[in-house]
Amino acid sequence: MKGTFIDYELLRRFDIDAFKKRSPFPWEDIGGFLTQEGFHSLYTNFPSLDLFEYHSNRRRTHDQRPHNRHYLAYENSIYHKDGPPMDAGGLVRREQLPTAWQGFMDELETSDEYRRFIRRALGISDFIPRYAWHVGSKGSEVSPHLDSPSKIGTHILYFNTSVDWNPEWGGSTLVLGGKKIEAMNPDFADFETSAAARITDNHSFLFKNTSSAWHGATALTSPDGSYRRLFNIIFETSRRSVGRKLVDRARAMFALPS
Numbered sequence: 001m002k003g004t005f006i007d008y009e010l011l012r013r014f015d016i017d018a019f020k021k022r023s024p025f026p027w028e029d030i031g032g033f034l035t036q037e038g039f040h041s042l043y044t045n046f047p048s049l050d051l052f053e054y055h056s057n058r059r060r061t062h063d064q065r066p067h068n069r070h071y072l073a074y075e076n077s078i079y080h081k082d083g084p085p086m087d088a089g090g091l092v093r094r095e096q097l098p099t100a101w102q103g104f105m106d107e108l109e110t111s112d113e114y115r116r117f118i119r120r121a122l123g124i125s126d127f128i129p130r131y132a133w134h135v136g137s138k139g140s141e142v143s144p145h146l147d148s149p150s151k152i153g154t155h156i157l158y159f160n161t162s163v164d165w166n167p168e169w170g171g172s173t174l175v176l177g178g179k180k181i182e183a184m185n186p187d188f189a190d191f192e193t194s195a196a197a198r199i200t201d202n203h204s205f206l207f208k209n210t211s212s213a214w215h216g217a218t219a220l221t222s223p224d225g226s227y228r229r230l231f232n233i234i235f236e237t238s239r240r241s242v243g244r245k246l247v248d249r250a251r252a253m254f255a256l257p258s
């Protein structure tokens with residue numbers, strides 16, 4: 001493929017101020033983040049399911065219903081911190097990826113313009129990126145949740161089209177607002193508002209993780225053999241600042257001097 005995968009003109013037109021002011025938290029359903037050719041190339045060469053591991057009924061921090069799905073991490077996996085999984089699967093190195101994805105990863109890792117855009121949108125001086133692919137199938141649900149505090153924000157790129165995916169099967173990422181109960185494992189009905197972000201035809205969802213950034217996706221009703229496919233670009237705090245936050249929290253708890 002010639003040129004870049006990212007449509008930089010779109011980033012230049014993006015209204016960052018409006019994004020930051022958005023309720024209930026900063027989010028945007030972005031159409032056309034990738035160039036048409038870039039989207040097509042990554043769509044056609046989406047990593048094979050053989051590379052993925054399957055997450056089945058893993059317990060979640062607040063006992064929300066599980067997020068069952070196929071999962072694949074790039075280079076490092078939060079699920080295999082002690083090294084690559086023995087049975088292979090769930091972790092992919094750059095050289096194992098289709099050529100198109102190698103090119104895209106290189107662009108993501110080296111693009112100053114994208115990095116600057118994310119810094120401005122999330123209002124941060126820097127971040128550490130992490131990457132993972134998720135594939136959902138019939139019954140997969142992303143029960144309402146807040147992301148872990150180490151995530152500053154996420155950019156989710158969807159790899160479905162209106163040819164392979166019927167919106168009636170669900171799959172839209174839902175922006176949930178007006179939580180009506182205290183519990184940290186609410187259901188979709190426990191929110192006053194729900195806005196759906198589109199997942200087909202080169203749409204992506206950018207959001208900032210805040211204490212009100214509740215989101216999820218209802219259980220898929222797709223037929224066997226149809227998959228909701230996405231690629232997550234996760235922006236995390238550096239280890240040092242996570243450490244600092246924990247120290248600050250401990251100091252506040254025990255009234256220690258800072």
Ligand SMILES: [Fe+2]
Pocket residue numbers: 145146147215
């Ligand atoms: Fe999430």
